[in-house]
Structures are given as structure tokens and as C-alpha cells.
Amino acid sequence: MRSQVKLVALLIAVAFASACTAPTLTESQYKASVVNAIEPAVSTIETVRLTLAQTERHNLFLNPMDIVIGGQEDSIGAVTGTFASVQPPNAALDEVRTQVLDLLGQAEDQIAEARIQLRRGRVGEAIKSIDGIEDISKALDEIAKRYS
């Protein structure tokens, strides 16, 4: 009887422990998660580029544009966090993980800098701070195409 209780306790402990870790995905599932992370990230980068371009072009007032960019910064942060928590199934995909996380991190930093500059009213500086973000968008897009 005591051993049955111990077994049940062990099973419950295992169930709790397994609930606390991200599931290991198969190779195809992981590739799908790469694409799922990249698509919203590219959308975010393009939203920020569009917002800053239009702000400069039309001399738009900054409150709404600041909110747009702040929202996109949160979005890319969430995407990065979710993707980082997923375990790659093999060593070959570790490299993809590092590459994607690197690109997402660079984009997030640039968007955060743009938001800071915009909040200070420096539209020109905000645009400078996303210099090269288009290349990040293209690089992410290439990876997504490879795995979709």
C-alpha cells in the first residue's frame, strides 16, 4: 500500500515537472516554430519602418506614433521570449536558433532605441537608430522561406 502511494506521488511529481518545461519538438515542428516567430517579427520591423518613414514625411504628431512603436517593441519582445523557450530537437538546428535569436535581439534593440529617440521628439535620430533594420528583415525572411 505504501509503495503504491509512493508511486502515485512520484507520478504526480513527474507530471508537475514535465509541465514546467517546454516540450521537445520534432524537426518539422521546430522549423514551423521558426517560421511562426519570424512572420510576426518581420511584420513588426516593417510596421516600425513605415511608422518612422511616414512620421518624417508628413511631420506627424508624435503621440500616436510613439504608441505604435512601443506596441511593436512589446510584440517583438514577446516573440523573442516565446521562441527562445523552445528547445531545438538537434544540434543542426541549434545554429538556426542562435541566428534567429541574434537577428530578433538586434531588431528589438534598434526598435527600443527608435522609441526612446521618438519620445524625445528626435525623429531624425529615431530613423538613424533603425539603420540596417531592413537587412535584418530580409535575413529573417530568407530563413523563413528556407523553412516554410
Add this chain to the structure above:
Amino acid sequence: MKKVLAITLGILSAIGGFFDMGEIVMTAETGARFGYSLIWVLILATIGIILYAEMAGRIATLSKRPVFDVVRERIGARFGMFNLIATMFINIVTLVAEIAGVAIAFQLASRINYYLWVPLVVLLIFIVIWKVQFELMERVFGILGLTMIVFAVAFFKLGPDLTHVAKSIFGPDVPKTEALATYWYFAIALFGAGMTPYEVFFFSSGAVEEEWGPDDLAVNKGTAIVGFTVGGLLAISSIGVAAIVFLPRGISVDELAQITLGPATALGTIGLIAVLIGLFASTFGAALEVTLSTGYALAQYFGWPWGKRLKPREAARFHLAMIIVLLLAAGLVLTSVDPVKVTELAVVFSALGLPLTYLPVLIVANDHEYMGDLVNGKFSNALGSVYMVLLIITSVAAIPLMIWTRMGA
């Protein structure tokens, strides 16, 4: 002259009522992902809401009783209760989305986090419902909501390929990047947003509030046809703007703030200001309509005194019900739910409940006891029946598609 004025103002209200948070979010998302290929759904929804709003207005005008009251008497208390529960649920989810929409409009103008605006928004809704006369309330927000015409102006300024638009309407294609199930999920959500039940309850109760009589049947028809058509055209323009501005850049619309980018890209500061005012007016107007619609439905079902023409103390339960619903919805907004996801949920649940709202309207509109000689004609009945089949299909498919596509992800 008085009739012309009534039609004009009624039209303005209908436009404001049609282009609410559900339409704003769903049309932008749809255009960004599917281009023009789902415009046909909006055309279908616009014809449907015209057809059934006219019937509901005619029922209220002739019987001097709004739809919910007649439904309960004609269909029975048990079915009426089922209808009431479904309506309450849909209205509360819709109200959550509208309150969040107003608060976000304030946030966009002020940079102050929208959660902090929620109590003020609720207080404003309460004050307007408590103090402002029905006609004034309806018309002020209807007129302000007209600033959403900015979407139509922006669409044409962006130089759309109209041949491509026409081809997409008459021969829609599912974009290669999207699954067929996702396409149909968005179709159902757009249809649900276009035919949201509260619009009909508000429309018919408004006819009673404004004491329409048989002479006002032309006003009823004119308001429904022109108002909802213009509202539908604005919604189509919103799809068009998103298709031109967002789709080629691979931008998906996940936040309400992004919606300002379309008019701002086309028209600059004027476009941005107009869309901010329009966003406030249309979501605030819709929040008023949903709150009132909820109060109407409850009071009409239980037989309480109701209406803004009565003083609050003369219709205490009607007013108390609206206060409770407002507080409940505000509480839900403050749980930090995602306003865009809530809006999607609201339109999908609207789609689910469509037959419950519209079947009784179709039945009563054919009942000589209530309608006298002005029952539905053959054309209205044929079209109404076709729509009923569509509504049932939509209702049955809504939840499975929502689960299957993970809310269109």
C-alpha cells in the same frame, strides 16, 4: 423637410453604428492578410443588415413595441430566455471591445496608458446615457463617426487598381500564403461583424424611443438602406487601405494603434487626426449603443419600464442593469485582455448567435397580427430565407473554424 432631416440624421447614426470596433479591427486585419479577396463578404453582410434592420424597424414602428418584446410574446418565454442569455453574452464581449477601443483612442492622443482611461470612459458612457437625450446622443456620435470617411478618401488617394478590386469581388482568390480554413474563418468573422445583433436591437428600440408611427416607414427604409450602405462602403475602404498599405509590406494588424497608419500614410496629419476622432466617435457611439441595447433586451424581456424618454427613477431596473453591465465590461477590460483578440471573439460569438437574433425577426415580420397588411413581401421573404440559411451555416461553422485555425493565426 422634417422627414428629410430625420432620414439624413438617421443615416448618419446608421453609418456610425455599422463601422464599430469589430468592423475597424476585422477589416484592417482582413485587408492586410487577404487583400481585396473578402470584400464580397462585406457586401453580403451589408445587404443582410439592411434587410433585417428594415424588418426590425418596421415591426417596432407598426406594433409600437421593439423586437425583443415581440419575440418573447410570439416565440415564447423559454426560447426568449435562451435568446436573451446569448444576447447578453455577445453584448458584454462586444462592450469590452468597444470600451477598450475608446480607451486606446485616448491613449493614442495622450500617451497615457489605456488602462488608466477605462474608468473615465465608463463614467463618460454612464453620464451620456443618464443625461443626454436619445436623439442628441445618436446624432452627435453619428456625425462625429462620419470622420471615418477618411478611410474612403485615403483609399482613393492611395490609387487603388479598381479593375483588380472588381475582379477580386467577383472572382475571389485565396492568397497562396493563407490556408483555406483561415480564409473562411475571416469570412465568418467579417460577416458576424457586419451583422452584429446589437445593431438591430438598437435600431428597433430607437424607433420606439423616437415614437415612430406608420408615417415614418419611409424614414425607416431610407435610414436602413442608405445608412448601412455607406457604412458598408467605409468598411470596404478600410479593407482597401489595409490591402494597399500593409499587405505588400508583410504587416499583420495585431494592435489597434496600427490602424492609424493607413490614413496617415495617405493623407498625413489630417488623415491621422480624422482617424483618431473617428476611432473615438465610432467606438464610443457603439459602446453607448451596446450598453443601451443590453438594457433594452433585459427590460423588454422581463417587462420592466424602459427607455431614455423615461426618467431614471421611472425606469430604475433598466438603468441599474446598464450600470452593472458597464462595470462588468470595464472590469474585464482591466484584466488586461488583448482588445484585438476580444474584438475577434466578439465577432465570432456574434456569428454564432446570428440565427437566434434574426429568425424571430423574420417570423414576426410575417405575422399579420402584429404587422397588419405590411407583412414581408415575397421578395423580402425569399431574400430573408436565403439569408437565414447563410446565418445558420455561419453559426454552425464559427466555433469549429475558430478552434481549427487557432483564431485565424
